[in-house]
Amino acid sequence: MLEVTGLTAGYHGGTVLHGLDLSVPAGTVHAVVGHNGAGKTTLVHSVAGLLRPGAGTVRLGGRDVTGLPAHRIARAGIGLVPQGRRVFAGLTVAEHLRLSHRPPPSGGASRPSVWTPARVLELLPRLGERRGHRGASLSGGEQQMLALARALLASPSVLLLDEPTEGLAPALVQQVYDLVTTLAGEGIAVLLVSPSPAQAIRCADRLTVLTSGRAVLRSDGDQARADPTALNAALELAPAKG
Numbered sequence: 001m002l003e004v005t006g007l008t009a010g011y012h013g014g015t016v017l018h019g020l021d022l023s024v025p026a027g028t029v030h031a032v033v034g035h036n037g038a039g040k041t042t043l044v045h046s047v048a049g050l051l052r053p054g055a056g057t058v059r060l061g062g063r064d065v066t067g068l069p070a071h072r073i074a075r076a077g078i079g080l081v082p083q084g085r086r087v088f089a090g091l092t093v094a095e096h097l098r099l100s101h102r103p104p105p106s107g108g109a110s111r112p113s114v115w116t117p118a119r120v121l122e123l124l125p126r127l128g129e130r131r132g133h134r135g136a137s138l139s140g141g142e143q144q145m146l147a148l149a150r151a152l153l154a155s156p157s158v159l160l161l162d163e164p165t166e167g168l169a170p171a172l173v174q175q176v177y178d179l180v181t182t183l184a185g186e187g188i189a190v191l192l193v194s195p196s197p198a199q200a201i202r203c204a205d206r207l208t209v210l211t212s213g214r215a216v217l218r219s220d221g222d223q224a225r226a227d228p229t230a231l232n233a234a235l236e237l238a239p240a241k242g
């Protein structure tokens with residue numbers, strides 16, 4: 001569903017991503033793991049159209065969307081849950097949901113599942129309880145749910161999650177990974193970036209370790225769960241606990 005080939009990107013003439021290849025079939029989770037500064041957000045922004053790649057291609061369901069502006073990439077079916085959530089401090093949960101609801105364009109490629117505010121609230125009931133609360137008064141976990149809800153309301157085929165568990169309590173971290181698994185089960189292709197291999201292996205079907213903008217290890221999720229040694233060695237970490 002999402003296919004990234006030879007992706008090269010950077011800032012002010014410098015290169016951060018060096019010819020990255022990865023693919024995310026529909027209904028699967030591909031986790032990209034790397035230390036701070038490895039280029040994870042650069043990857044996500046390049047796919048989402050927030051950063052123009054210097055070379056390479058991004059294909060969505062076979063369609064080349066490389067270099068399209070972000071709003072066209074979003075309409076094509078790539079949803080972004082940005083690092084830091086970026087919810088609007090002064091808008092209520094209900095207002096976020098209303099403003100984010102974008103039924104898929106008619107005549108476009110079909111979407112794995114179509115989301116309405118009511119359906120999003122079934123998946124994320126806490127948001128219903130906080131419906132009248134403004135973004136600024138939500139907890140970190142609630143803001144993360146709202147950021148996810150916002151992306152889902154465009155009924156994406158591909159979901160880009162940039163460090164979705166950053167700063168969350170352990171119980172919420174598990175909830176987020178359970179949600180990711182549920183969404184992949186709906187047929188969405190999920191590209192998740194995280195600095196934590198121990199977290200990423202919880203839900204990943206495929207993993208890529210990114211070091212200085214290069215894929216230094218690719219692994220099957222089951223293989224990494226059975227024996228994370230290679231994954232951790234690639235990241236120069238101690239074996240993951242738990």
Ligand SMILES: Nc1ncnc2c1ncn2[C@@H]1O[C@H](COP(=O)(O)OP(=O)(O)OP(=O)(O)O)[C@@H](O)[C@H]1O
Pocket residue numbers: 011012016034035036037038039040041042043083195
């Ligand atoms: N807007 C920018 N202008 C210039 N350099 C940038 C910009 N954004 C990121 N960089 C640089 O690109 C490199 C990769 O950054 P990126 O944010 O992609 O890493 P990351 O893996 O997402 O890190 P983190 O886990 O800290 O979010 C870093 O050296 C960073 O300083």
